[in-house]
Amino acid sequence: MEFDIVSLSRLQFAATALYHFLFVPLTLGLSVLLAVMETVYVLTGRPIWRRMTQFWGTLFGINFVVGVATGITMEFQFGMNWSYYSHYVGDIFGAPLAIEGLMAFFLEATFVGLFFFGWDRMTRVQHLAATWAVAIGSNLSALWILIANGWMQNPVGAVFNPETMRMEVESFAAVLFNPVAQAKFVHTVSAGYVTASVFVLGVSAWYLLQGRHVALARRSMAVAASFGLLSSFSVVVLGDESGYVATEHQRMKLAAIEGIWETETPPAPLTIIGFPDQESRTTDHLVEVPAALGLIATRSLDTEVPGIADLVAHGRTRIENGILAYDALQSIRAAGGPDAADPAVREAFAANVANLGHALLLLQYVDDPRQATPEQIEAAAWDLVPPVATLFWSFRIMVGLGFFFIVLMTAFFWQMVRNRLGSPRWLLWVAVFAIPLPWIAAELGWIVAEVGRQPWIIEGVLPTAVAVSSLGVGEVMLTLAGFTLLYGTLFVIEIALMLRAIRSGPAEEPPRAGSWQSAPAGE
Amino acid sequence: MELYTLIDYTTLRLIWWVLLGILLIGFAATDGFDMGVGMLLPFVARNDLERRVAINSVGPVWEGNQVWFILGGGAIFAAWPPLYAVSFSGFYLAMYVVLAALILRPVGFKYRSKRPEPRWREGWDWALFIGGFVPVLVFGVAVGNVLQGVPFRLDADLRAFYEGGFFGLLNPFALLCGLVSVAMLAMHGAAWLALKTDGCVARRARDYGTAAALATAVLFALGGLALWLWIDGYRLVGTAVTDGPSNPLLKEVAHDAGAWFANYAARPWLVLVPALGIAGALAAAAGLRARLERLTLLASGLSIFAIITTVGITLFPFVLPSSLDPRSSLTIWDSSSSHRTLFIMLVATAIFLPLILAYTAWVYRVLRGKVDEAAILREDGHHY
Numbered sequence: 044m045e046f047d048i049v050s051l052s053r054l055q056f057a058a059t060a061l062y063h064f065l066f067v068p069l070t071l072g073l074s075v076l077l078a079v080m081e082t083v084y085v086l087t088g089r090p091i092w093r094r095m096t097q098f099w100g101t102l103f104g105i106n107f108v109v110g111v112a113t114g115i116t117m118e119f120q121f122g123m124n125w126s127y128y129s130h131y132v133g134d135i136f137g138a139p140l141a142i143e144g145l146m147a148f149f150l151e152a153t154f155v156g157l158f159f160f161g162w163d164r165m166t167r168v169q170h171l172a173a174t175w176a177v178a179i180g181s182n183l184s185a186l187w188i189l190i191a192n193g194w195m196q197n198p199v200g201a202v203f204n205p206e207t208m209r210m211e212v213e214s215f216a217a218v219l220f221n222p223v224a225q226a227k228f229v230h231t232v233s234a235g236y237v238t239a240s241v242f243v244l245g246v247s248a249w250y251l252l253q254g255r256h257v258a259l260a261r262r263s264m265a266v267a268a269s270f271g272l273l274s275s276f277s278v279v280v281l282g283d284e285s286g287y288v289a290t291e292h293q294r295m296k297l298a299a300i301e302g303i304w305e306t307e308t309p310p311a312p313l314t315i316i317g318f319p320d321q322e323s324r325t326t327d328h329l330v331e332v333p334a335a336l337g338l339i340a341t342r343s344l345d346t347e348v349p350g351i352a353d354l355v356a357h358g359r360t361r362i363e364n365g366i367l368a369y370d371a372l373q374s375i376r377a378a379g380g381p382d383a384a385d386p387a388v389r390e391a392f393a394a395n396v397a398n399l400g401h402a403l404l405l406l407q408y409v410d411d412p413r414q415a416t417p418e419q420i421e422a423a424a425w426d427l428v429p430p431v432a433t434l435f436w437s438f439r440i441m442v443g444l445g446f447f448f449i450v451l452m453t454a455f456f457w458q459m460v461r462n463r464l465g466s467p468r469w470l471l472w473v474a475v476f477a478i479p480l481p482w483i484a485a486e487l488g489w490i491v492a493e494v495g496r497q498p499w500i501i502e503g504v505l506p507t508a509v510a511v512s513s514l515g516v517g518e519v520m521l522t523l524a525g526f527t528l529l530y531g532t533l534f535v536i537e538i539a540l541m542l543r544a545i546r547s548g549p550a551e552e553p554p555r556a557g558s559w560q561s562a563p564a565g566e
Numbered sequence: 567m568e569l570y571t572l573i574d575y576t577t578l579r580l581i582w583w584v585l586l587g588i589l590l591i592g593f594a595a596t597d598g599f600d601m602g603v604g605m606l607l608p609f610v611a612r613n614d615l616e617r618r619v620a621i622n623s624v625g626p627v628w629e630g631n632q633v634w635f636i637l638g639g640g641a642i643f644a645a646w647p648p649l650y651a652v653s654f655s656g657f658y659l660a661m662y663v664v665l666a667a668l669i670l671r672p673v674g675f676k677y678r679s680k681r682p683e684p685r686w687r688e689g690w691d692w693a694l695f696i697g698g699f700v701p702v703l704v705f706g707v708a709v710g711n712v713l714q715g716v717p718f719r720l721d722a723d724l725r726a727f728y729e730g731g732f733f734g735l736l737n738p739f740a741l742l743c744g745l746v747s748v749a750m751l752a753m754h755g756a757a758w759l760a761l762k763t764d765g766c767v768a769r770r771a772r773d774y775g776t777a778a779a780l781a782t783a784v785l786f787a788l789g790g791l792a793l794w795l796w797i798d799g800y801r802l803v804g805t806a807v808t809d810g811p812s813n814p815l816l817k818e819v820a821h822d823a824g825a826w827f828a829n830y831a832a833r834p835w836l837v838l839v840p841a842l843g844i845a846g847a848l849a850a851a852a853g854l855r856a857r858l859e860r861l862t863l864l865a866s867g868l869s870i871f872a873i874i875t876t877v878g879i880t881l882f883p884f885v886l887p888s889s890l891d892p893r894s895s896l897t898i899w900d901s902s903s904s905h906r907t908l909f910i911m912l913v914a915t916a917i918f919l920p921l922i923l924a925y926t927a928w929v930y931r932v933l934r935g936k937v938d939e940a941a942i943l944r945e946d947g948h949h950y
Contacts, residue, residue, distance in 0.1 A: 108676040111629065112669040118639045122654030123661050127725050129654075133647025134903045138911055141640035144633060145918035153630030153922075153929055160626035160948055163941075164932050176925075204904070206811035208724045209647070211904040376722065512655035513727045522662045529666055533673060540680050 049508045051519040052124040055526065057493070059116050061486055062530050066110030068485050071185055071232055072239025072274075073103045074151075074178035077158075078171075079266060085171045095259055096174070097162075098549035099243065104159060105540050109533055111152070116526070124519065128500055128510035134211045135201050135218060136191055143187030151180025185235070186228050193224025196496060197292040198504050203396050205375050210504065226281065226288045227492070233278035234488065237448050238481035240271025241474075244455060246545055248474035251465045256548050261464050268455035268464075275448040282445065293502060295427060296495035298351045299434045302326035306350040316439075319431040324352070326435075351428055358401065359424040365402030368395035369412045400504040407508050429497045437487040437494075444484040451477055570909035576808040576899075578908040582645045583885075583898045585915060587878050589641050593634035594751065594874060595867045600628040602755015604671065604698020605748070607691055610759060610770040615939065617691060618679065618950065623762035623937045625950045628675060630926060635668075644911050648724070648814065648901035649885050656718050656728040657708055660735055664701045671697025679950050698755075699748065706747025709877055710740030713826065714797055715889030720814060729890055739792055746785045750870055752778035753850055757866040761859040763937055772854045779851035779866070783844045786873055790840060793880070799825025800887040800895060808899045817900060819892035826880050836879055843872035 077096055084092035118140065121129050129137075154176035161170055194201075200217030201210045212218065244267040250260035298304075302319040303311065304326065312331040319326040349357075371392035378384040381392075404426060405412040408419040415423070451473065458464050465471070500507040573581075603624050611617040624631075643650040654661050674693035681687075714737070717730040756775025760768050803818035810816060830836050846869025853862030881887070886896040902908060942949045 104676060105680075108672045111632075112672040115632075115636060115668050116665050118636055118643075119654055119661060119665060121643065122639075122650045123658055124655070126651040126655035129643065129651035130648055130724055130726070133643055133650060134907050137640065137644030137647055137650070137903070138907055138914075141637065141644035141911060142914050142918075144637035144640045145914055145922070148636060149630065149633045149918075149922045150925070152633045153627075153926055156626035156629055157929055157932060161932060162948060169932075204811070207813050207904075212907050212910070215906070215910050512658070513725065514655065514658055518658055522659070525662060525666060529669060533669070536673075536677065540677060543680070 046516060046520070048514060048516055048519060049511050051516060051523060052511050052514075053507065055124060055519060055523045056120060058523070059113065059120060059526055059530070060493075061489060062534075063110065063113040063117055064485060064489060065482060065534075066106050066113065067185070068231075068235035068238035068481065069106050069242060070103070070110050070181050071235030072237070073099060073106070073242070074174075074181045075236065076239050076243060076266060076270060077103060078174045078178040079270065080263075081171050081174050085167050091258060091262065094549050095263055098259065099263070100158065101544055102246075102541060104155075105537060105544060107155065109537050112533075113530070124512055124514070125500070125510050126512035128505065131209050131505055131510065132198075132201075132501055134209060135194060135198075138212070138215070139187045139191040139194075139218070143184055143191075147180050147183035147187060149180075151177050151184060154180065182232055185232050189228040189231055190219060190221065190224045192492075193221045193227050194218055195501050196227075196492070197221055197223035197288075198501050203399060205372055205381055205392070210501075222288050223292055226284050229281045230278060230284070231488075233274045233281055234481070234485050236274035237271060237278050238485060240267040240274060240452065241448065241477050241481045243267035244271060244451075245474045245476075245478035248471035249545070250548070252468065252471050252475070257465075259549055264455065264464050265459050268452055268459050271448070271452040272456045275445070275452045279442075279445045279449065282442070293495065294349055295351070295354050296429065296434070296491075298349065298354060299429050299431045299495060300438045300491065301348070302431055302435045303348065303350045304352055306347055306353045311348040317435065319435045321428070321431055326431075351431070355424050355427055358427040359420060361398045361401040362404060362420050362423055364395045365398035365400065366405075366412050366415070367391055368397075368399040369402040371395065372399070373413075400499070400501070400506065403509050404498065404506050406506070426498050429495050434491055434495050437490045441484045441487040441491065444480050444487075447477075447480070448484075568906075570906045573909060573912070574809065575905045575908075578905065578912065579808065579898050579902050581912060582902060582908055583878070583882075585912075586638075586641060586645065587875060589634060589638040591871050591874050593631075593638050594870045595754070596631035597628065597634055598702075598751045598870060599754045599758035599863075600624045600631050601698040601702050602751040602753070603759060604694045604755070605702065605752050606755050606759065606771065606774055607695055607698070609774055610756075610767050612766075614684070614687060615942070616767050617687070618942050619763050619765075619767050619937050619939060620759060621675065621678065621694070621950050622942060623759060625675065626933050627929070629672070630929065632668075632672070641911075645903050645908060646885065646896075646901055647903060648726075648812065649896050652718055652720075652726045652728075652896065653708075653716075653886055655726060656716055656730070657711075657735070658728075659732040660704050660708065664704050667697050667700035670694075675950055698751075702747050702751050703744045706744035707735055707740045709747070710737075710743030711735050712881070712886060713743070713793060713877070714739060715800065715821070715887040715892075715895075717890040718888050718894060719891035720894040722815070724813065724815070739789075739797060742785065742789055742792060746782065746789055746873070749778050749781040749785055750847075750873060753782050753847060754863075754866045754870060757850055757854065757859075757863045760854060760857075761863055765939075772857075775854045775862075776851045779847045779854065779869075782847040782869060782873075783851075786840070786843055786847070793826055797826065798823050799827070799880075800884055800892060801825040801828060802883070802897070806883065806897070806899050810900065812900055812902050812904070814894055814896055814900045817893065817897070819887070819895050821889070821892050829879055829882055839872050839879060840876045841872075843869050843876055846870075846872055 077100055080092055080099065081096040084096060154173040157165070157170070157173040158177055161173060165173070198210070199221050200212060200214035202213045203209070204211045243263050247260035247264040247267065250256045301314055302317050304324050312333045314326070314329055314331050316330040317326040371388050374388045375381050375384040375392060378388070381389060402412040404423040405415045405419060407426070408423065409415050454470060455464070455474070458466070458470070496502055498506050498508065500510045603620055607617060607620055611620045639650075670693040674690045674697055678687055678690035678694070718726055718728045720726055753775055756771045756778055759771035760775060763771065798821055801820050801822060803820050807816070846865050849865035850862050850869060853865050883897045883899055884895055885898055885901065888894040903911070
């Protein structure tokens, strides 16, 4: 890897985002599980459900706080490392981030204090409301962040303004109801629910294996298995919806995930295993299911799934048209604005502005895209291909894990229905060892989504290489080293505290009526 | 006519300038006392129980308060994208220092009391001190640099280039502004501690708080004097186009002595604002001595409001002047989002800001009263 400013900034963003996302899925899912457990407590009045809420709440807190701390970095990193991006799309991209703060994060963060500190200060129903506010806030937070991210994948509802040299919003409704964003939201929160379910299931299984906290562990397991079964189905089904949406809007990403270099005669087969080679532009040792991709990706038997080579050829045409837009833009600027420009120039600009981003791909090779040679255009067109093998394998491992979670949850749900939770022991061990797997799946999911978008930071609009801040390599290396050290240390501390809290387990059953603890306000 | 044109572009830009001020003041007035408590922690609390009392005085609320900061960042991104892009990349290393300190803070709150060892707790006490002191100092230093102009320029594609180093930020005037910021939030933190604690912690908070309040008044006045004597301001040449496209390169800017005082010269009553900054701090000092705890917090908040507003008025209509290429300076008239985005964001703010204020007020009501030492000692896991 070259240590240029673009690679370093990408590495820094990837590292801080993937790190932040170690804490987010558990927050998303566990907040809902806490609210469910506390609802049972309020409905039944049984203290064990309150102890469950408090115990899992302690683990939630240890995890939540690192998520919040590392989230602050994400909010400011766009301006720090990607300042041209911030200028170029801030008019659209900033709005969902700000609304996330207003609508969701404020709710979550204000009530999380009451969740921890308010047990003895509120009635049961009030406290339950605070817990639900945290759960709803964190999930709404994900919605707005994914609306922002979905726009990077499928930039709808915006137009380029030559006077301000940036994209400006044309239809906010289109940004909100962006199908890519909606599909990503449901897929991502389902993944968070699976993560929390596997976590609660695995920790509970460990208690059962040790014969400790049995009553609490069995009840927790029942909640996790039910919730996990639903969410593991939805993560796969909605993941498929996400794939279907990608075929419409990000055909290159789909082709790379499938390792299809040449367009196949429909219906395209689904590749289970293969070894994509970026150099030779082939995928070897294929194991395929006939027609399946055609069905999944296009929901028909006669629609083509275009291959990488065809998409590159299409991209080459767009680069050539983009050069025309770039040329018209310079003429408009020389004339002193769109109103002053020659009508023919304005017409040429309007006809080709959708391809302007493609011309910017050439900035890696020449200062003025109009001076690009045919070889440079060809090279820029092939830059449109993301790292195929990375996507191919990340996707397959993620999907494999998704199916594994369905099997795991079904097994535990079945044991629950038969009232045999806690046996057989080998199944409990499977649950314990499954704990890290949702995190692997979630991180791979982001790699598929974000690496698959390259070379674009905004699909088809702004190349990643152009979006970076004008910084020195030394500065970015320094902060990258700083983040690595800080995050590494925090990670070790966080895991140690989690393990410590799990080892010491939930508080024991409090003494019966008459003691100070059994009568909080309002009970 | 489309809905968003109900409010004209000029008015919307002005409204967003006010809203930005409200967010920054909201941040300083709420998270400000959390950070003030962090800064004062080594001084007002000398053993573990005292530290826990001080920390738990902000324990249930710092998380919500911190959102004002995050929302401030988000609002700048949404309403003033060029300001967000230029300032955060320009102040790159300073921003990193702020982020690193702000990352330590939440973890410090949450993890400190998870283990009993004194070394562990002392380590996190330092984290909380750094998380309070460092960002507050850097924010003040940043304001000091903005008042002097920041060495950046924009090229024809509006890409920003910054030509100053990290150590250039640490000039005498900027450091003075940094001290104003530190004194101001130490005052606020002390006012909060005086309200929420009693015993030794409250007594020391009153002493340190009085000193900080007096320092706020003196340093802020000195800052004004230094600005008058040594710092040249910026002004627009010719009439400002207030509803044109957001492109800073379409104007001319002059760099003159006295330009920062032009708004006060044009509207002399504006002098009341900085005067209120000093009066509020003096009132907070008096309030601490007289043990009028609620009034003290109010006076301290008023001082914060007036000091931040003073900076806004002094700079107006600039938000980020450029010392390298004055024409590239960002003003509220040429570095905002589009008309439509400003309108949409205003609608969102009009819906959610009152809701936020309402439920935040409810949470503070639920948590009212002094921190209960006995509850902390019960070790039932609810407290930090």
